[in-house]
Amino acid sequence: MSVIRSTVAGCGSYLPEKILTNNELAKTVDTSDEWIVQRTGIEQRHIAAEGEVTSDLALAAARRALEHAGRDASDIDTIILATATPDHTFPATAVTVQAGLGITHGAAFDMQAVCSGFVFALTTADAYIRSGMSKRCLVIGAETFSRILDWQDRTTCVLFGDGAGAVVVEAAEGRGSNDDRGILTSHLRSDGRHKDKLFVDGGPSATQTVGHLRMEGREVFKHAVGMITDVIEDAYEATGLTSDDLDWFIPHQANKRIIDASARKLNIPPEKVVTTVQWHGNTSAASIPLALDAAVRDGRVRRNDLLMLEAMGGGFTWGSVLLRW
Numbered sequence: 663m664s665v666i667r668s669t670v671a672g673c674g675s676y677l678p679e680k681i682l683t684n685n686e687l688a689k690t691v692d693t694s695d696e697w698i699v700q701r702t703g704i705e706q707r708h709i710a711a712e713g714e715v716t717s718d719l720a721l722a723a724a725r726r727a728l729e730h731a732g733r734d735a736s737d738i739d740t741i742i743l744a745t746a747t748p749d750h751t752f753p754a755t756a757v758t759v760q761a762g763l764g765i766t767h768g769a770a771f772d773m774q775a776v777c778s779g780f781v782f783a784l785t786t787a788d789a790y791i792r793s794g795m796s797k798r799c800l801v802i803g804a805e806t807f808s809r810i811l812d813w814q815d816r817t818t819c820v821l822f823g824d825g826a827g828a829v830v831v832e833a834a835e836g837r838g839s840n841d842d843r844g845i846l847t848s849h850l851r852s853d854g855r856h857k858d859k860l861f862v863d864g865g866p867s868a869t870q871t872v873g874h875l876r877m878e879g880r881e882v883f884k885h886a887v888g889m890i891t892d893v894i895e896d897a898y899e900a901t902g903l904t905s906d907d908l909d910w911f912i913p914h915q916a917n918k919r920i921i922d923a924s925a926r927k928l929n930i931p932p933e934k935v936v937t938t939v940q941w942h943g944n945t946s947a948a949s950i951p952l953a954l955d956a957a958v959r960d961g962r963v964r965r966n967d968l969l970m971l972e973a974m975g976g977g978f979t980w981g982s983v984l985l986r987w
């Protein structure tokens with residue numbers, strides 16, 4: 663049976679130049695390199711320069727993804743940009759990227775699912791492509807979390823960083839089997855009962871301010887592994903595949919302990935896990951495409967490899983995408 667599959671034609675990423683190490687952070691807030699590494703695995707994070715905004719990061723990642731895919735900006739008909747730190751309340755940061763790429767056709771919009779944003783955006787692109795509404799999408803995760811952190815709050819400011827990653831996703835013909843290249847299945851969930859466990863305490867309608875990120879870290883941690891493993895098991899159920907079939911596990915990079923515990927619970931061996939949290943910190947919607955791009959460019963991920971992407975974040979939102987590269 664012939665089916666439309668959304669295949670990834672290429673990827674790219676961008677990190678701001680400035681690196682902030684744990685030791686540098688420990689000079690301004692009561693923390694230590696030892697605590698941060700032990701509790702999170704994070705060693706450093708990148709911080710956007712003054713005046714460098716989310717769309718700048720997104721645009722750089724998008725250009726690299728287009729180049730890697732061998733496609734022109736004019737080939738793109740849909741841009742979906744996942745971010746919780748847009749340049750402005752409106753217009754969507756995606757339209758700034760669209761203008762930056764010189765695209766005047768098609769549609770561009772933002773997606774807000776915080777750390778799960780990239781998984782939600784990729785799933786949306788897949789739905790657009792499979793329905794025939796779109797032929798080729800640029801899916802971007804881009805964040806400047808440094809702008810919404812309370813730099814006096816050691817329980818949150820040590821965890822996050824800035825960055826962007828992008829993929830070009832396009833329609834291709836598949837046979838409807840697990841051997842097809844492209845997205846094989848995806849599973850999205852949210853549960854708003856948990857909305858106060860990870861949130862920003864400002865917003866245009868509520869306070870007319872931007873606000874700062876607030877998190878009950880222990881509470882988030884408590885739910886993370888169960889939610890992550892549930893949506894991955896949904897993907898296994900939908901396809902009949904198992905952890906044994908995976909070539910790479912590319913999780914959202916929030917905390918190495920969460921990544922390790924999820925992999926352990928799913929029987930995924932450590933050598934199949936792509937981990938970049940040590941270098942990037944938690945870059946929210948950008949973390950998966952940043953990790954993916956790192957593993958593609960260093961030659962780990964190869965054509966036809968089976969990849970499991972997953973994320974969990976504020977809302978709570980969580981989801982998985984199983985795709986063959």
Ligand code: UT7
Nearest residue numbers: 692693694697701777816817820879880882883916917975
């Ligand atoms: O991407 C979205 C999803 N977000 C996440 O996945 C984050 C999930 N949560 C976590 O990753 C972890 O809960 C944290 C890394 C945030 C915290 O680790 P934890 O092992 O849960 O530590 P804790 O919150 O239980 O805090 C332990 C102690 C506390 O001191 P007391 O009360 O035991 O005296 C904290 O005050 O560590 C203290 N602490 C710190 N100490 C040094 C908290 N932050 C720091 C810090 N430096 N930066």
